Amino acid sequence: MAFRADNMVVREKVKQIFTEYLTTRKHRKTPERYAILDMIYTINGHFDIESLYVLMEKKAKFRVSRATLYNTLVLLIDARLVIKHQFGTTSQYEKCYNQGTHHHLICTQCGEVSEFHDALLQQDIEAKKLPRFKQTHYSLYVYGICAKCERLIKKK
Amino acid sequence: MAFRADNMVVREKVKQIFTEYLTTRKHRKTPERYAILDMIYTINGHFDIESLYVLMEKKAKFRVSRATLYNTLVLLIDARLVIKHQFGTTSQYEKCYNQGTHHHLICTQCGEVSEFHDALLQQDIEAKKLPRFKQTHYSLYVYGICAKCERLIKKK
DNA sequence: GTCAGTGCAAACTTTTTGCAACTAC
DNA sequence: GTAGTTGCAAAAAGTTTGCACTGAC
Numbered sequence: 001m002a003f004r005a006d007n008m009v010v011r012e013k014v015k016q017i018f019t020e021y022l023t024t025r026k027h028r029k030t031p032e033r034y035a036i037l038d039m040i041y042t043i044n045g046h047f048d049i050e051s052l053y054v055l056m057e058k059k060a061k062f063r064v065s066r067a068t069l070y071n072t073l074v075l076l077i078d079a080r081l082v083i084k085h086q087f088g089t090t091s092q093y094e095k096c097y098n099q100g101t102h103h104h105l106i107c108t109q110c111g112e113v114s115e116f117h118d119a120l121l122q123q124d125i126e127a128k129k130l131p132r133f134k135q136t137h138y139s140l141y142v143y144g145i146c147a148k149c150e151r152l153i154k155k156k
Numbered sequence: 157m158a159f160r161a162d163n164m165v166v167r168e169k170v171k172q173i174f175t176e177y178l179t180t181r182k183h184r185k186t187p188e189r190y191a192i193l194d195m196i197y198t199i200n201g202h203f204d205i206e207s208l209y210v211l212m213e214k215k216a217k218f219r220v221s222r223a224t225l226y227n228t229l230v231l232l233i234d235a236r237l238v239i240k241h242q243f244g245t246t247s248q249y250e251k252c253y254n255q256g257t258h259h260h261l262i263c264t265q266c267g268e269v270s271e272f273h274d275a276l277l278q279q280d281i282e283a284k285k286l287p288r289f290k291q292t293h294y295s296l297y298v299y300g301i302c303a304k305c306e307r308l309i310k311k312k
Numbered sequence: 313g314t315c316a317g318t319g320c321a322a323a324c325t326t327t328t329t330g331c332a333a334c335t336a337c
Numbered sequence: 338g339t340a341g342t343t344g345c346a347a348a349a350a351g352t353t354t355g356c357a358c359t360g361a362c
Contacts, residue, residue, distance in 0.1 A: 026316095027316080027317090028315095028316060028317065028360085028361050028362075029361075029362095030316090030317065030318080030360085030361070032317080032318070033317090048351095049351080049352085050351090063319095064318080064319085065318065065319045065320070066319090066320095066351095066352085067318075067319065067320080067352090067353080067354085068317080068318055068319075070352070070353075071317080071318085086242035086243065086244070087242065088242070089326085089327075089350075089351075090350085090351065091351080091352085105286060105289050107289075108292065116286065116287075118284065120280075121280060121281065121284065124276075124277060124280055125277065125296070125298070128274065128277065128298075130261060130272065130298065130300075131272075132302070132303035133261050133263075133270075133298075133300050133301070133302055133303065134300045134301045134306060135298055135299070135300040136264065136299050136300045136301070137298075137299050137300075138296065138297060138298040138299060139295075139296070139297045139299075140281070140294065140295070140296050140297075141294060141295045141296075141297075142281070142284075142286065142289075142291055142293075142294040143291070143292050143293050143294060143295075144286075144289050144290045144291040144292045144293075145289070145290045145292070146288070146289055147288035147289065150290060182341090183341080183342090184335085184336050184337075184340095184341060184342065185336075185337095186335080186336070186341090186342065186343080188342080188343070189342095204326095205326080205327085206326090219344095220343080220344085221343065221344045221345070222326095222327085222344090223327090223328080223329085223343075223344065223345080224342080224343055224344075226327065226328075227342080227343085245325075245326075245351085245352080246325085246326065247326085247327085
């Protein structure tokens with residue numbers, strides 16, 4: 001119950017942030033944009049355009065074109081409400097407000113992506129003084145073999 | 157002179173490794189494959205398929221199809237002689253034998269990619285005990301604004 | 313009323329695939 | 338000789354773009 005309430009609070013909060021963002025940039029506050037933002041903040045973990053497109057139609061009952069999804073994601077990324085990843089061939093996105101920095105584990109066998117937190121590592125990386133470079137954020141992808149695939153390999 | 161000699165030594169060494177790889181996997185040792193490997197090991201920094209294609213024709217005087225480049229890169233990556241990155245829309249590749257792990261700085265403004273070394277950070281990441289995951293390698297991408305773009309922004 | 317935003321389809325870019333010709337073994 | 342490789346062109350996959358229509362302001 002507390003979890004759900006928290007989630008609602010976050011969804012309200014990002015809506016506010018987005019409104020502010022749209023207002024200052026003189027962009028229009030269309031229903032599509034809010035529906036997309038809200039859908040994204042119900043998704044845990046990563047998603048790509050295609051799965052977002054399907055979810056919008058099935059879960060949100062709000063049909064939007066792929067072009068609008070791409071357009072809106074550009075805004076959301078700029079508003080720092082979403083981050084974009086390039087794990088494989090397709091771009092992956094994920095909500096990032098109030099999510100905390102996390103690191104990614106990518107299985108080179110099955111392609112599955114999972115996450116892990118490590119505050120110490122995060123601190124180390126963020127504290128790095130980089131020469132002539134103004135750091136804004138970072139991505140750490142650790143590649144290897146996940147437990148599931150490891151078992152499969154051993155069976156062979 | 158020492159640098160050039162070293163480079164020749166590396167180019168010979170990777171050729172040996174590749175031969176061994178091809179032999180044990182029962183793949184054929186085609187001239188295309190060796191020409192591609194050798195070209196790659198003359199390139200410093202990152203490259204994509206298109207620029208490799210052009211280099212092969214212009215510098216190596218060895219025309220290969222794009223399909224062969226893609227095929228060969230799969231082998232070279234598997235042989236651990238090349239690593240693949242997904243910075244933007246196109247896949248980027250780079251030689252990795254004897255290169256030492258390095259981290260990447262990516263300018264979100266102009267897209268320029270540069271590198272930095274940090275042995276301590278590397279150690280930290282490699283030493284991480286990850287639950288049910290057999291780590292093989294990792295990529296760290298730090299995003300921000302490079303000095304060049306920073307100056308341009310300030311001028312406006 | 314105006315112009316930013318949307319949907320659609322076409323275009324574009326990058327990568328993969330099918331197939332005939334070639335060649336390493 | 339034969340099966341793995343290559344080159345080519347077509348197809349696929351993901352993303353961007355042009356344009357007419359819509360609706361936020």
